[in-house]
Amino acid sequence: MNSDKITKIILLFSSFIILFVAGGMVFSLVKGAIPAFKSFGAGFVFSNTWNPTQGSENYGALPFIAGTVITSVTALLISLPLSFSASLFLGEYYRGTRMAKVLGTMVDLLAGIPSIVYGLWGFYVLRPFLVGLGLPNQGFGVFTASIILAIMIIPYATSLSNEIIMMVPNELKEAAYSLGATKSEVIFNVIVPSARSGIIAGYILSFGRALGETMAVTMLIGNANVIPDGFFSTGNTMASVIANQFGEADGLKLSSLIAIGLLLFLITGVINAAGKFIIKKLN
Amino acid sequence: MNDNIKQIKDPVLSIRNLSVSYDKGKYAVKDVSVDIKRNSVTAIMGPSGCGKSTLLRAINRMHELYENIETTGTLILNGKDIKNMPTIQLRRMAGMVFQRPNPFPTMSIYDNVIAGYKLNGISLKRSEKDEIVERSLRDVTLWDEVKDTLYKKGTFLSGGQQQRLCIARALAFDPEVILLDEPTSALDPIATAKIEDLLVTLKENYTIILVTHNMSQAARISDYSLFMYLGELVEYGKTNDMFTKPRDRRTEEYLTGKFG
């Protein structure tokens, strides 16, 4: 065999490793989740009990699915006006200027802050501030966690929509200006419609990130194993329940946590695939 | 330069001492003064980089979109100094057509024609809209080709059709002047011929200013020609005169293909 062939085989082999890792992940999660699904059936997904008492163990994932969806949707809604403004600042209003460079770097830096540092800041700075505004439960709960999550996804949402906004051809914008439109009219009638699907894809991907965030949420959501009954009530997300129940888990409880991990894996997988699919179609 | 100003009676546009600089001190257009005759086709010619597009874009103050571009001098459009006009109003009076056809890809053909009204937030009755759309599309001889597909996206049309749609979009506003920036440079000869015919008929109702680097195009359709070189207005006059007996050596060299 000549060296070229061996090289090609090595290249192919390394890509097998990736496929093997991904396949192994699905296999291990499914295998680990089987005891939970055997005991509780499909009802595991729709049950809202979480009872670890020996002998009457009963676990359901609904409170955490609900908590995850509520916090992530709220985070998305909070981040939307902020990241959209920042992307207009970078991609349209101050495009190519020094100011845009500074703002862009700062937004990038937001992505570099570790989740646990966001959690600390949320706990020691944001939470007391919100308590001062009259937030119940010492400031723990869905709302506080969502604000921190919103800040965490801002850099992703901003850079993705900024990229798409920059791609809108200049000649389209000039055509609108030549008809007398003001800058904001150009933005809302030309730029946003042309960039719409790309911007939506960016927000879908950011939403996918919010779904899986763990530490900051764990430190702020209040860790109550119930379905949150409002923005200011406490709760738990799929990621946060794994983080704070894992230490004492074995047997059925461990299997239930792995099952929650499997569900989280599937949900984020679908969301990410959807976002990437839209972006791929655009290119 | 003063000998080049043709004093025209009741000009639609008179330009006095217009200079445009990109970086400080680097002039793309230098001290240009000229009067544009109503209901005529005026061609701006010159080699690439001579400032012809820059001159055109000064007329509807397009340069204000970009930083670092400085414009000095006076432009009087229909007796009014354009500096004192809101850009919104100015750009209604001076419609623009670009080098490459640029219909709005998210709008239907119908909406593209009335895009000016939509973008400016002017609400029209349905019948008014229908009338404007039909009249503008008829003016650009596109009506028969698209009347059954008005609600489809404009981007499915051929390049020539798209460019006529863009002219219709400018006409829909009933501008005084139509500014065209090399409108046929991205089109095939047949589509080009159609647009040239169209421009000649449009001058009955509008004043047309056309930037072109195609000399034969200028010769075919323009009444007046401006020749620019290195930002300066070298020669201005009746197209026929300029092509048969150019007064400036540079014009002559350009017209005979010595450079460009």
Next chain:
Amino acid sequence: MKYQHKQIAKSKLKSRALKDKAIRVLVVLLSVVTISPIVLIIFKLIEKGYKQISLDFILKTPPNSYEAMTALANGELIPGGIANGITGTLLMMVVAAVMAIPVGVVTGIYLYENPGKFMANLTRNISDILQGVPSIVLGLIAYIWVVKGITNGYSALAGSVSLAIMMLPMIVRSTEETLKMIPVTIKEAALALGVPYYKVILKVLIPTGFSGLLTGILLGISRVLGETAPLMLTALGSTIINLNITKPTSAVPLLIWEFYNDPNMVGLIWSSSLLLMAIVLSLNLISKQIAARTK
């Protein structure tokens, strides 16, 4: 031809211009709000954490809870440092890098060399999906594979595996993107000289794209350096410096989590976070510098 443009009312022009200005002001204001957290967070970390930073803080292990309490009671700085966390983070990052970089770079080369092929598209899509997997799920995986399957207990190796899986897709992507920017003619020139394929990769492709590859790897490392959740499920933590990859190990983010949960030690969270942030952000900036210089 009737002229219709005289219809625009003066008041309408004014209100539109006003609206345009208002939107611009709103965009600028919201943009400032958007970046204010980074300023507030860094300010807070420096304000609360700078006092604790010293040589001891890097070279010593943390005190026990009682020692910390006594120091607090006497109004002194908490003694000791986070040496076990720094060494643990270093150990796990090195092991993770050793696993992820070769596989990631070679896979990136494979994707670049076989564009459009079914296997390459599949690998690229799977790698993209891997990139979106939440880190806590990777912690679960490393727990099942390594803690349960290999080391029979929490271990640095398990932590490294979770971090390596996290870095892998980023390295694959950046390698492919970097190689795509190298002009094909450079590769063809080498192949035309009869150089074997592997030598073209080692002597032409990798050196030409080296700074791009380095940028991708550094960014990958800076992304996972602050990860806490997967390590809670895998490396667990340790009060002493441990360099045995089959034993539980601490890490800087794990220490922050422990300090946060211990009222006596809570004074150490800010300085630890400050140090962690300083490392992450400087890695970030360095990699961007390299990227900017080569562009």
